[in-house]
Amino acid sequence: EAGVTQFPSHSVIEKGQTVTLRCDPISGHDNLYWYRRVMGKEIKFLLHFVKESKQDESGMPNNRFLAERTGGTYSTLKVQPAELEDSGVYFCVSGRSSTEAFFGQGTRLTVV
Amino acid sequence: DQQVKQNSPSLSVQEGRISILNCDYTNSMFDYFLWYKKYPAEGPTFLISISSIKDKNEDGRFTVFLNKSAKHLSLHIVPSQPGDSAVYFCAASGHNFNKFYFGSGTKLNVKP
Numbered sequence: 426e427a428g429v430t431q432f433p434s435h436s437v438i439e440k441g442q443t444v445t446l447r448c449d450p451i452s453g454h455d456n457l458y459w460y461r462r463v464m465g466k467e468i469k470f471l472l473h474f475v476k477e478s479k480q481d482e483s484g485m486p487n488n489r490f491l492a493e494r495t496g497g498t499y500s501t502l503k504v505q506p507a508e509l510e511d512s513g514v515y516f517c518v519s520g521r522s523s524t525e526a527f528f529g530q531g532t533r534l535t536v537v
Numbered sequence: 538d539q540q541v542k543q544n545s546p547s548l549s550v551q552e553g554r555i556s557i558l559n560c561d562y563t564n565s566m567f568d569y570f571l572w573y574k575k576y577p578a579e580g581p582t583f584l585i586s587i588s589s590i591k592d593k594n595e596d597g598r599f600t601v602f603l604n605k606s607a608k609h610l611s612l613h614i615v616p617s618q619p620g621d622s623a624v625y626f627c628a629a630s631g632h633n634f635n636k637f638y639f640g641s642g643t644k645l646n647v648k649p
Contacts, residue, residue: 481636
């Protein structure tokens with residue numbers, strides 16, 4: 426069974442540019458989360474999808490971040506325009522229930 | 538405001554000895570706790586979990602202890618092996634939550 430897959434694994438962009446991260450969850454997992462870890466701090470919640478619906482986006486830092494999950498399968502997280510403080514590792518997590526969490530390998534975003 | 542805290546950023550242990558990683562939480566509504574292990578350039582992988590109805594859960598060399606009154610849990614690794622060297626994250630969730638709250642991680646180094 427394929428795990429959670431994230432693309433790209435690493436992205437370096439200039440401040441003001443746009444970046445789109447993609448996540449393919451484990452097949453059959455209705456729950457999909459985005460988390461972020463900044464500079465060795467805690468892994469912080471960004472938002473939660475159940476199928477294609479956003480259940481909770483209370484962790485999204487601001488309106489420069491937009492997440493979508495069209496058709497309830499893969500998800501994208503767009504940052505536009507990127508700022509320096511957006512640098513970090515973005516993890517996608519999927520699960521069948523609220524007590525299950527399988528991580529992708531993460532996308533390391535560096536904004537310069 | 539961080540609801541799950543790992544106050545030791547790093548721990549160094551000799552091979553064969555016990556590793557004890559600690560985690561504290563603030564929200565008494567958490568009823569499910571997990572430990573994840575993370576190697577560099579990989580996503581965290583699930584290690585062991587415990588429900589609040591238990592105070593101990595054991596899986597091979599790994600044991601998690603939960604002290605609800607103190608809002609504290611710990612992960613014991615016995616005996617420690619060099620391959621256990623990684624960053625360990627504590628996480629909390631539960632039926633009243635639709636997301637996981639993570640600590641900032643403890644980097645374990647097991648010396649041969």
